[in-house]
Amino acid sequence: MKAFLKAEGLVKRYGHIHALRGVDLEVARGRSVVLLGPNGAGKSTLLGILAGRVRPTTGRVTIEDRDIRSGSGWRGQTGYLAHASLVYPGLTAMENLIFYGRLYGLEDPLSRAEEMLRFMGLWDRRNDRAGGFSRGMEQRLAIGRALLHSPDLILLDEPFSGLDYQSSRAFARALEALRDGHRTLVIATHDMDAVGELGEAVVVLGKGKVLHVGPVQPDMKTMYVEILQGSGP
């Protein structure tokens, strides 16, 4: 199957620290890939490069064969949930989404913001400032911001962080609904429960290298531990 998203030979160095050491990745359109790996494995750096936030030291990323460094339009196809929520504490939930809608050039930012606030279960708190939200609510608003412009490529960095069990399961179901065969998801997570729910394929990173690529297995936890143990100290 032809790759929708393709990363070739990605290397990222921060001074003497090697965050990525030659990562190759191919994801077909409509597929859902889960990135696993211990802290410092390079998951967030990889997602940052795929989102265009981080410039790789060497290597390149293409979306539908177009190098992402060749223009800015592709960012409109990409929704990125970072570690930080990227929402303004001084603005209300509604104002935050309307602002990002305008920034993304949406035709009707107001109705799209209303739609996302309902989708993320924040409608009742739409006129409250984001600065007063709990971590879980802020995370839901951040997810709403990432999905606001109906992106084809969704990059989620620890989307379940800060969500309680019920909210994370509800969000996993919402993400499941987004898997319509058209949208492509790349999700970095430590939540092993979510791997089976969300992923069709799994990529295990360790020390900036790809350790394993393959389909999601029923006993993913054991397999993951074995891969990490096999990669050495």
Next chain:
Amino acid sequence: MRPALAILRKDLLLELRGREVIVTLTVFSFLVLTLFSFSAVPGSAAPGEMAPGILWITCLFAGILGLNRAFDRERENGCFTGLLLAPCDRVQVYWGKCLSIFVFMVVFQGILWPIFGVLYGYSPFRGALTAWAGILLGDLGFVALGVILSAVTIHAKGKEIILPLLLLPLCLPVLVGGVRVIAVAVQGGEPGEAAAWIGRLAAFDVIFLALGSLLFPLVVEE
């Protein structure tokens, strides 16, 4: 220009709600101008003669406070990254931040101008058009440099120190031009001199804005 205007609108909304930047700049500038006005020996003409310089130095320091505060808002929750993820040319983000900080500067200087007149014995109406041409062009140059350097130092440790160290020497042409225009406007002088300095300030603005527009997309990526 839509993304740049969206950033301006968002910054104005945040400012209307918090009034942090404009109030801070105005109070700081008022205190500095007042202290300088009392610093001279009674009867000496020194503060009056130095008034244009005092005004511009006050505005530059206040402007640095404003830049720091405006970019603190972008650093909270990683919002600056949110701006950079937008599917527009990143120069729009630069223009948007320039526009909003320019508006903050002009508003606080609008409040400061009559106070400056009262403290230093100038009529706020005398040479006002010429003086404001100098102020607006000076602000534009300051903002064009300040935004690019704030973007460079946004994640730096000790950015409150690094920013003025980088910005103030580069602002020298703006400071000299701005001071000369105000001096001619309020103290009198050759009309041609003010026009020449206004022309130079406009040229600096074009250079600084062009450099900022070229460099901003390059310096904001990690």
